Amino acid sequence: MRENNRPLLAAGIGLRLQHLETVLRERPKAAWFEIHPENYLANPYAAEMLLEIARSYPISVHSVGVSVGSAGGVDQAHLARVRALVDRLDPIMVSGHLAWSTHEGDYLNDLLPLPYTAESLSIISRHIDEVQQALGRPYHLENPSNYLGFAQSTMTETEFLAAVVANTGCRLLCDISNVHVSAHNLGYDAYRYVDEFPGGAIGEMHLGGFEIEDEDSGTTVIIDTHSQPIDGHAWDLYAYAISRFGMRPTLIEWDNAIPALDTLLAEADKADAFARQALSTNGRHALVG
Amino acid sequence: MVAMPSLAETQTRFRHAIGTDNGEMAGTGIVAPGNSSERLAIYRRHFRESFRRHLRGRFPTLEWLLGTPRMIELADAVVRTRPPRMPSLAEYGSELASALEGELGKGLPPYLSSVAWMDWHLGNAAVSVAGETLAIASLASIDPGKLGDTVLAVQPGAFYLAADWPVDTLLGLRLSKNPPDRLEFEPERVWLELRGARGTFSFTRLDTGSFAFRSSLQQGLALGVAAETGLRSDVAFDIPAALAALFADGLVIALRPLPKEAPNA
Numbered sequence: 001m002r003e004n005n006r007p008l009l010a011a012g013i014g015l016r017l018q019h020l021e022t023v024l025r026e027r028p029k030a031a032w033f034e035i036h037p038e039n040y041l042a043n044p045y046a047a048e049m050l051l052e053i054a055r056s057y058p059i060s061v062h063s064v065g066v067s068v069g070s071a072g073g074v075d076q077a078h079l080a081r082v083r084a085l086v087d088r089l090d091p092i093m094v095s096g097h098l099a100w101s102t103h104e105g106d107y108l109n110d111l112l113p114l115p116y117t118a119e120s121l122s123i124i125s126r127h128i129d130e131v132q133q134a135l136g137r138p139y140h141l142e143n144p145s146n147y148l149g150f151a152q153s154t155m156t157e158t159e160f161l162a163a164v165v166a167n168t169g170c171r172l173l174c175d176i177s178n179v180h181v182s183a184h185n186l187g188y189d190a191y192r193y194v195d196e197f198p199g200g201a202i203g204e205m206h207l208g209g210f211e212i213e214d215e216d217s218g219t220t221v222i223i224d225t226h227s228q229p230i231d232g233h234a235w236d237l238y239a240y241a242i243s244r245f246g247m248r249p250t251l252i253e254w255d256n257a258i259p260a261l262d263t264l265l266a267e268a269d270k271a272d273a274f275a276r277q278a279l280s281t282n283g284r285h286a287l288v289g
Numbered sequence: 290m291v292a293m294p295s296l297a298e299t300q301t302r303f304r305h306a307i308g309t310d311n312g313e314m315a316g317t318g319i320v321a322p323g324n325s326s327e328r329l330a331i332y333r334r335h336f337r338e339s340f341r342r343h344l345r346g347r348f349p350t351l352e353w354l355l356g357t358p359r360m361i362e363l364a365d366a367v368v369r370t371r372p373p374r375m376p377s378l379a380e381y382g383s384e385l386a387s388a389l390e391g392e393l394g395k396g397l398p399p400y401l402s403s404v405a406w407m408d409w410h411l412g413n414a415a416v417s418v419a420g421e422t423l424a425i426a427s428l429a430s431i432d433p434g435k436l437g438d439t440v441l442a443v444q445p446g447a448f449y450l451a452a453d454w455p456v457d458t459l460l461g462l463r464l465s466k467n468p469p470d471r472l473e474f475e476p477e478r479v480w481l482e483l484r485g486a487r488g489t490f491s492f493t494r495l496d497t498g499s500f501a502f503r504s505s506l507q508q509g510l511a512l513g514v515a516a517e518t519g520l521r522s523d524v525a526f527d528i529p530a531a532l533a534a535l536f537a538d539g540l541v542i543a544l545r546p547l548p549k550e551a552p553n554a
Contacts, residue, residue: 021488038376038377038378041377041379041380042377042379042380043379043416043417043419043485044416044417044418045415045416045417045446047487048418048487064376065376065377066376067376070300071295071296071300072297072300075375075376078375078376078377081377083486084312093463101376102302102376103300103301103303103304104301104304105374105379106304106372106373106374107372107374107376107378108304108308108336108372109335109336109339109340109343109373109378110306110307110308110330110332110336110339111333112303112489114296114298115293115296115299115318117293119295119296119298120296123296143501146324147328147331148319148320148321148328149319149320149321149334150292150317150318150319150320151293151318151319151320152294152318171469172492185321185322185328186321187322193527196510207485215324215327216324216327217323217324217327218323219322221323221327221328221331223331230486241293266296
């Protein structure tokens with residue numbers, strides 16, 4: 001199975017359509033970019049710009065539409081289109097979510113939660129096998145941000161992820177902000193979650209902004225909006241994760257109320273600074289890749 | 290002991306719950322520290338708002354005419370009755386224009402479906418990539434006896450729309466800095482060429498013969514058939530002039546022999 005192993009020593013940023021022309025014009029000092037393939041499949045102009053950018057920058061492909069959690073199966077036509085783009089880009093990584101977003105052919109445009117059961121494990125493992133076979137590359141599976149759970153779950157999320165890795169040989173994308181969001185929303189300890197995360201399988205980390213809302217029941221819920229700077233709680237958890245797992249390619253996600261490119265690059269610099277600080281404090285060497 | 294639903298059953302109920310106003314998840318075991326219905330509503334809200342945002346972005350002239358509250362009602366109705374079938378969201382929206390031609394258009398001004406198609410085509414035109422244009426001299430490479438069977442591939446960012454109302458006037462007003470407070474808007478048959486590439490778009494009225502000719506070529510019909518279509522639309526249609534204008538406008542990007550028909554076709 002093919003894997004592009006170019007090392008990523010600095011944090012990258014999510015590249016959204018609004019910034020394509022700016023990147024081509026200004027050639028900013030970005031370490032790497034991550035794109036959503038679904039934004040390019042029906043936008044030839046954006047795809048043309050992306051291919052030009054890919055000549056100068058490492059690109060990671062992060063799908064929001066390959067629904068490995070759908071009981072009804074993976075949309076093979078969509079997977080083939082993603083594969084075609086992946087072949088043209090030769091990305092450093094390909095990733096997606098532990099979630100479902102299609103149902104009986106309808107596309108729901110959200111990353112919906114799953115019960116962590118033996119049945120889900122079997123279905124998702126089968127689908128990841130299909131995806132990896134189709135792409136000819138390892139797939140990086142991202143832990144979701146959840147607002148609710150399921151009583152029928154028989155495994156924790158980290159146990160479930162470890163089992164998927166064992167079944168499929170896939171790798172993991174540890175979204176640190178999602179850990180904080182889900183831990184707050186579902187009432188568990190984010191640091192313990194990181195302790196239990198299958199760290200050896202982590203190929204990438206994500207950091208994204210979120211917003212807190214009051215609920216009628218008197219509780220608060222954190223919404224994973226990707227519309228804000230990274231919150232202090234997420235930075236602290238990121239430093240903790242780096243100190244445990246070592247350096248991993250890290251991405252700044254910002255998908256709504258998207259600011260100027262400089263703001264995103266500054267967040268990436270901040271991630272690098274947190275990682276360096278965490279490693280020097282912990283006395284560990286960077287484990288890249 | 291109550292049997293837990295399968296993953297397929299859970300997802301069917303979840304999909305129903307987020308796609309309807311008061312969908313609940315009874316029996317599916319959703320849990321949350323506060324009120325699980327409130328948490329479910331977060332998914333429902335995202336589902337609705339993401340599609341509203343997308344459809345509003347694809348139909349700016351339609352929203353300008355309808356107003357945002359009506360546009361949101363329309364978007365919700367389309368998502369409910371004709372949900373997207375592909376994860377590439379940019380491809381979702383023609384369903385709204387089609388729906389305005391039918392049930393959802395009842396009681397609305399009759400020109401709105403044409404406005405919607407105009408918005409839809411211009412959006413697609415603006416994200417297209419223009420191909421390198423051919424000069425009319427390129428026709429010299431074709432055996433004159435086979436010219437009529439030649440397919441002239443046109444720019445991918447060219448679309449053709451015939452409407453019973455001058456909807457391009459509405460678009461022009463939306464794009465102008467000082468639209469009038471009132472507009473006398475009367476039916477008038479118009480034939481529009483909507484073009485674009487790499488983030489830009491333009492719109493032009495054509496005469497009926499040129500419209501028939503160019504739209505036939507855009508559908509992949511051979512030059513001879515397209516010319517006949519132009520003549521049928523307008524007996525005064527000037528084929529040599531139309532052909533020269535087609536090339537002069539940078540519309541032709543390739544010349545291809547007519548594909549052989551499949552057996553038994």
